[in-house]
Amino acid sequence: MQTKLPQTFLATNRGQQANRILRNCVHCGFCTATCPTYQLLGDELDGPRGRIYLIKQMLEGQPVTRHTQLHLDRCLTCRACETTCPSGVEYGRLVDIGREWIEEKVARPLPERIKRLLLRKIVPQPSRLRLLLRVANLCKPLLPAVLKQKIPALPVNSPWPARQYARKMLILDGCAQNVIHPEIDAATARVLDRFQIQLVREQQSGCCGAVDQHLAANADARRQMKRNIDAWWPRLQDGIEGIIVTASGCAAHMKEYHHYFEDDPEYHDKARMISDRTLDISELMSQLPLQQVIGTVPAQIVAFHSPCTLQHGQQITNTIEPLLKQCGYQLQYPRDAHICCGSAGTYSVLQAELSSQLLDNKLTNLCAQEPECIATANIGCLMHMQTRSPVPVLHWIELVDRALRGHDKK
Ligand code: SF4
Ligand code: SF4
Incomplete structure (x- = not known):
């Protein structure tokens, strides 16, 4: 794709990165096929190719509006488009640059600014989040069912080994x-x-x-x-x-x-x-000799959900599934495993409707073969799926730990 970014922007590191990424895109549109928001909304501007075009226009100096911001906000940053792209377009880096740019140019309405600020000031701060969790659990009996299901229970302490090793x-x-x-x-x-x-x-x-x-x-x-x-x-x-x-x-x-x-x-x-x-x-x-320490555990049927940040962000695929099988679990592979569950960091709060549709689709696929539990690899996905899943949702390492502990009892 040809670009005409202003020289002042091209003189910056961000400008050079954006220019390089934009020029790699050949506008073929393969990426739209795997984009969750394009699948749900069917609008070119809610797919990667359209968003790349919006970012290009904006960085070239064309006017940006709330309309542009909305299409970028609806992006999950799941990076499924990067996995699909044959030209190696680093969409995640580009959308980061685009979002920073638009945030400087377009003011958000006050309620949205407050919501975003609260998320930023609470989620990454353990002491504030802990306090909020305690208060929410105290108020839980008084809340409507739809809110109740979003509040996780207070955690219980779990033992850490005290041994020291080289x-x-x-x-x-x-x-x-x-x-x-x-x-x-x-x-x-x-x-x-x-x-x-x-x-x-x-x-x-x-x-x-x-x-x-x-x-x-x-x-x-x-x-x-x-x-x-x-x-x-x-x-x-x-x-x-x-x-x-x-x-x-x-x-x-x-x-x-x-x-x-x-x-x-x-x-x-x-x-x-x-x-x-x-x-x-x-x-x-995957580098450790798991088979040397693992015993046989009663087979439990597990549906595995690979988070976008694992399969697209880190490009780690088919690594956890063999480990769970070695532990004796029976694995189920859901349909549309490459599609986001709708958690996507703070997306489930900021884009609740789209997130909810993605969650429904994900749980339908994960539960189609009636697993006994769902395993995943990211706390955000875990909490999001837990709000509506008919079966327990766990981190996969908890299942490995259970298998090892089960082995100890034999
Ligand atoms: S991002 Fe990749 S797949 Fe999508 S339009 Fe550009 S070159 Fe094609
Ligand atoms: S990151 Fe995900 S939601 Fe955003 S454009 Fe790419 S595939 Fe679509």
């Missing part, structure tokens, strides 16, 4: 997951303990920055990323092998840290090291 990995302490479902990281610590790997928590780190980044609050996202880099960098220099992430959404974001610091000589190399040393838990587990 092989150590950091674990992303993150934000929402450890408030709402701390069992996931505890299960990970127990599973890795079997392989003599110690998980280390770094108190100075926090949210990976994805929430702010997706809400186009780029300066705040950068601040959070810098704080994490400052906390992790010395630990990685000190012999810790890498950073394990149990939420595929956070892992996908951390593997791209270096892109956000391309114009920052102080942080770029450190950010690159963080990206290179970040491992989704599935990547580490």
Whole structure:
């Protein structure tokens, strides 16, 4: 695609990235076939090709309106289009640039600004989220059923192994997951303990920055990323092998840290090291001899939902399924496995109607063969599906932990 971006913009790092990405797009439209919002709305501007065109027009200096903003807001950033694109168009990076641009040019109505601000100030802040969760649980009996189902129960503490090993990995302490479902990281610590790997928590780190980044609050996202880099960098220099992430959404974001610091000589190399040393838990587990520690467990039928941030964002496919099979689970593969469940970070709050349709479709497909539970790899998808799923929804590492614990009892 030909572009005519202004010279002033082309002189910036963002301008060069956008120009390169736009020029790679040949406008073939293959990507529209796998775009969830195009499938639901049937409007070219709600598909990747149309959005790329809108971004190009906007960056070239044409007027931007609420109409343009709406089509970009409706994008899930699921990146299914990237997986489908034969020309390697990095749509996720482009939409990031487009969103930042439009946020500077088009004012949002006050209620929308408040909603976005509240999400940014609560979700990535564990202490605030914890307080909100407690209050919501106290008020739960008084709420209508539709709200009740959205409030997760208060978590119970789960044991962490205390043993120390030479092989150590950091674990992303993150934000929402450890408030709402701390069992996931505890299960990970127990599973890795079997392989003599110690998980280390770094108190100075926090949210990976994805929430702010997706809400186009780029300066705040950068601040959070810098704080994490400052906390992790010395630990990685000190012999810790890498950073394990149990939420595929956070892992996908951390593997791209270096892109956000391309114009920052102080942080770029450190950010690159963080990206290179970040491992989704599935990547580490696939390197470990699971068959040596696993026994036979009663077969449970599991439908696996691969989050977009795993299969499209990190391009990790068919890695978790064999691990679950090794543990004795019977796997079901749903239809339209490449399509988003509608969670997509804060999308389920900001685009509730589209998100709800995607959730219904996803659960229909996942439950078509009547599984006993659904396994996934991202806290956002887990919580979203849990609101309406007829069967329990778990992180897949919890199933591995259960299989190992079941083996102990024999
Ligand atoms: S993003 Fe890729 S698949 Fe979509 S129109 Fe452009 S080149 Fe074609
Ligand atoms: S990221 Fe997902 S929703 Fe957005 S354009 Fe691509 S396929 Fe469509």
